[in-house]
Amino acid sequence: MTFSWRIQGHALGCLTALAMAGAMLAPVEAQAGKVLDNIKQKGNLTCGVGQAVPGFSAPAANGELAGIDIDYCKAMAAAILGDASKVTYRQTSYSERFVLLASGEIDVLAHDTTTTLNREGAQKARFTFPNYFDGYTFMVPKSLGVESPDQLADATVCILQGSTFEVNTENFFKSRGLKYTPLVLGTWEQLDAAFFGGRCDAFGGNYGNLAGSRVAHGNVDDYVIFPNFLTLEPYAPSVYGDDEELFVIARWVMAALIETERLGVTQANVQDMVAKSSDPEIQQLLGAKPGNGKDLGLSEDWVVKIVSAVGNYGESFERNLGKGSPMKLDRGLNDLWTKGGLMFAAPLR
Amino acid sequence: MISRERLHGVTFVVAATAVVAWLSYNFSANLAAKGIVIDFGFLREATSFPIGESIIAYSSGDTYLRALTAGLLNTIRLALASIVLASVFGVLVGLAARIGHPLLTRLAKAYVEFTRNVPLLLILVVCATAVRALPNPRQAWAPVDGVMLSSRGLYMPLPVFADGMALAIAALALVVASWSVWYLALRSKNETGIFPVLGKLGLAGCGAAFIALCFWAVAMTTLDRPALVGFNFRGGWSVTPEYLAMLFGLAFYTSGFIAEIVRGSLAALPKGQSEAAASLGLGSFLTLWLVLAPQALRLMLPPLANQYLNLIKNTTLAVLIGYPDLVSVGNTALNQTGRAIETVTIYLLIYLSLSLVTSVVIRRLERRAQLVKL
Numbered sequence: 001m002t003f004s005w006r007i008q009g010h011a012l013g014c015l016t017a018l019a020m021a022g023a024m025l026a027p028v029e030a031q032a033g034k035v036l037d038n039i040k041q042k043g044n045l046t047c048g049v050g051q052a053v054p055g056f057s058a059p060a061a062n063g064e065l066a067g068i069d070i071d072y073c074k075a076m077a078a079a080i081l082g083d084a085s086k087v088t089y090r091q092t093s094y095s096e097r098f099v100l101l102a103s104g105e106i107d108v109l110a111h112d113t114t115t116t117l118n119r120e121g122a123q124k125a126r127f128t129f130p131n132y133f134d135g136y137t138f139m140v141p142k143s144l145g146v147e148s149p150d151q152l153a154d155a156t157v158c159i160l161q162g163s164t165f166e167v168n169t170e171n172f173f174k175s176r177g178l179k180y181t182p183l184v185l186g187t188w189e190q191l192d193a194a195f196f197g198g199r200c201d202a203f204g205g206n207y208g209n210l211a212g213s214r215v216a217h218g219n220v221d222d223y224v225i226f227p228n229f230l231t232l233e234p235y236a237p238s239v240y241g242d243d244e245e246l247f248v249i250a251r252w253v254m255a256a257l258i259e260t261e262r263l264g265v266t267q268a269n270v271q272d273m274v275a276k277s278s279d280p281e282i283q284q285l286l287g288a289k290p291g292n293g294k295d296l297g298l299s300e301d302w303v304v305k306i307v308s309a310v311g312n313y314g315e316s317f318e319r320n321l322g323k324g325s326p327m328k329l330d331r332g333l334n335d336l337w338t339k340g341g342l343m344f345a346a347p348l349r
Numbered sequence: 350m351i352s353r354e355r356l357h358g359v360t361f362v363v364a365a366t367a368v369v370a371w372l373s374y375n376f377s378a379n380l381a382a383k384g385i386v387i388d389f390g391f392l393r394e395a396t397s398f399p400i401g402e403s404i405i406a407y408s409s410g411d412t413y414l415r416a417l418t419a420g421l422l423n424t425i426r427l428a429l430a431s432i433v434l435a436s437v438f439g440v441l442v443g444l445a446a447r448i449g450h451p452l453l454t455r456l457a458k459a460y461v462e463f464t465r466n467v468p469l470l471l472i473l474v475v476c477a478t479a480v481r482a483l484p485n486p487r488q489a490w491a492p493v494d495g496v497m498l499s500s501r502g503l504y505m506p507l508p509v510f511a512d513g514m515a516l517a518i519a520a521l522a523l524v525v526a527s528w529s530v531w532y533l534a535l536r537s538k539n540e541t542g543i544f545p546v547l548g549k550l551g552l553a554g555c556g557a558a559f560i561a562l563c564f565w566a567v568a569m570t571t572l573d574r575p576a577l578v579g580f581n582f583r584g585g586w587s588v589t590p591e592y593l594a595m596l597f598g599l600a601f602y603t604s605g606f607i608a609e610i611v612r613g614s615l616a617a618l619p620k621g622q623s624e625a626a627a628s629l630g631l632g633s634f635l636t637l638w639l640v641l642a643p644q645a646l647r648l649m650l651p652p653l654a655n656q657y658l659n660l661i662k663n664t665t666l667a668v669l670i671g672y673p674d675l676v677s678v679g680n681t682a683l684n685q686t687g688r689a690i691e692t693v694t695i696y697l698l699i700y701l702s703l704s705l706v707t708s709v710v711i712r713r714l715e716r717r718a719q720l721v722k723l
Contacts, residue, residue, distance in 0.1 A: 123687035154579040
């Protein structure tokens with residue numbers, strides 16, 4: 001009898017000790033990046049992307065989503081999980097994207113999103129290097145005969161809800177002392193229907209989005225987009241500010257996409273490069289000379305996986321927004337800093 | 350010994366309390382884990398966005414509280430107008446179904462089936478597309494001189510009184526004067542049995558004063574006509590295409606249900622009522638007005654209240670059309686501040702209060718319409 005009591009006492013003691021150890025371990029695990037751990041554990045990354053935003057996140061002819069934001073999601077999955085297809089896309093509206101990020105329903109937000117102070121400071125998003133530089137401007141029907149935004153007094157302007165555009169439009173008209181009427185809608189499809197249906201005189205938005213809408217509508221020559229940007233809108237993917245490790249990876253995945261372009265590493269030649277390149281920068285970038293992967297907690301071939309899956313930044317741009325796409329946008333601001341653009345990456349070493 | 354009912358009651362209360370406690374614990378634990386603090390202080394901060402239309406003065410730079418109030422007033426304005434319009438349509442169609450004319454009955458039936466079986470969102474999208482397809486302002490359609498219908502909305506001349514305050518005071522004084530004369534004359538008649546001559550003279554004077562007031566009002570009125578300036582009309586009285594689309598869409602959809610309620614309530618009355626009225630020599634209109642309608646009203650009110658509540662909640666679909674209702678303005682505010690929980694809580698409280706107020710009003714009406722036992 002006493003013996004069995006003793007055994008029970010031991011068992012209880014062991015359980016208590018285990019529970020205490022678990023309790024002590026738990027916060028340590030949380031610090032080690034609970035979102036990242038969760039991604040690894042489920043073997044899948046949930047990416048918040050736009051609903052039908054041509055060039056950024058829209059269904060391609062084969063029915064699958066395509067765009068530079070989609071490519072970023074694939075690059076993240078390739079870097080963390082070694083497989084670019086392990087992504088669950090969650091198409092979200094502009095209004096709900098930060099709510100979903102904060103609630104943990106999405107791990108990564110790649111949603112043609114401008115980096116702003118409020119979004120980092122108050123809403124706890126952490127932005128990577130920009131993946132697209134855009135600027136705010138207006139599109140008008142050519143038949144309106146308007147040559148500059150300053151002639152838009154009393155115009156009705158179609159604006160996207162939940163973006164920086166409402167404030168941009170207000171600032172533009174207020175600073176010039178002009179009156180206007182806003183028509184605020186939640187998706188590009190609703191806005192396209194209203195603007196091309198003649199409900200608005202002008203369509204306010206970022207150049208890239210407006211160009212996408214114009215191409216989707218068809219009659220490209222009937223509409224003018226003013227080429228002078230009223231603001232600079234650096235789009236960047238983001239993660240929530242409760243996982244530092246995931247944030248560091250998110251930043252350097254973006255940097256790797258840009259740096260591979262500068263060093264001439266492409267989807268086609270990446271395997272060759274990793275085997276044969278004698279350039280020390282390329283050797284370190286592609287993991288032939290180990291170190292970078294260890295610093296990030298990734299396998300050393302993480303950049304090889306990324307470039308094999310989506311190519312370098314330039315390839316992704318041309319495929320989705322540039323010459324290989326219906327939008328045919330010039331690189332412009334989005335060219336590398338070595339070619340007069342704004343795209344740069346901090347050194348990957 | 351506890352009765353079975355009581356045991357069930359206690360079990361239910363305990364279970365409900367446990368569920369609520371668990372939900373609130375989960376809620377606060379998750380908030381704490383994410384480092385989110387609930388704070389309504391943003392309501393006092395300045396906005397930086399415009400609102401398309403508002404009945405109170407609002408411009409960017411005002412507080413979020415004022416912006417949300419402007420949105421709420423847009424919601425109430427839309428809900429009230431839609432309720433009136435839906436009731437008018439509904440009663441007309443419901444009566445048409447009861448008249449007994451075969452064509453009217455079938456038309457009413459088709460109307461009811463159509464409105465009840467097409468999703469509201471689809472109706473609203475069709476309405477929005479239809480009003481947006483109107484000609485642009487430069488080729489505005491003018492059915493009557495001064496009335497302009499275009500893809501920017503409906504613009505009408507607005508009467509402007511040179512001295513509106515004086516007119517209002519004069520009108521008020523006249524109403525008070527004629528009511529007092531009428532009241533005093535009636536009291537005198539009750540006492541003496543004769544309507545006093547002074548009362549007749551007084552009422553005649555009030556009538557003359559009313560005619561004079563009308564002439565004066567017309568004389569000092571100017572019409573503020575909408576005029577095309579640049580891209581759009583300025584001046585006059587106007588409603589936007591989004592408001593029109595929401596108003597007609599909501600009224601059309603809800604009127605089908607109301608028509609069915611009206612028809613059903615009339616059909617539920619015993620046949621003897623109309624037969625008795627007919628035997629007294631009442632015509633069909635008087636039968637309806639004096640005998641059937643008051644009794645049917647009693648049956649109609651509870652289901653009507655449901656329809657009105659639904660309509661109020663359905664105004665939130667305005668967000669998809671672009672009409673700046675509470676939710677549309679609130680979504681923008683949510684986005685500029687990131688205050689999701691606070692904004693959604695405000696929605697909840699406001700729609701709850703709107704619905705409760707409607708319920709209370711309808712219940713008052715029900716009580717007044719109740720049969721009084723003699």
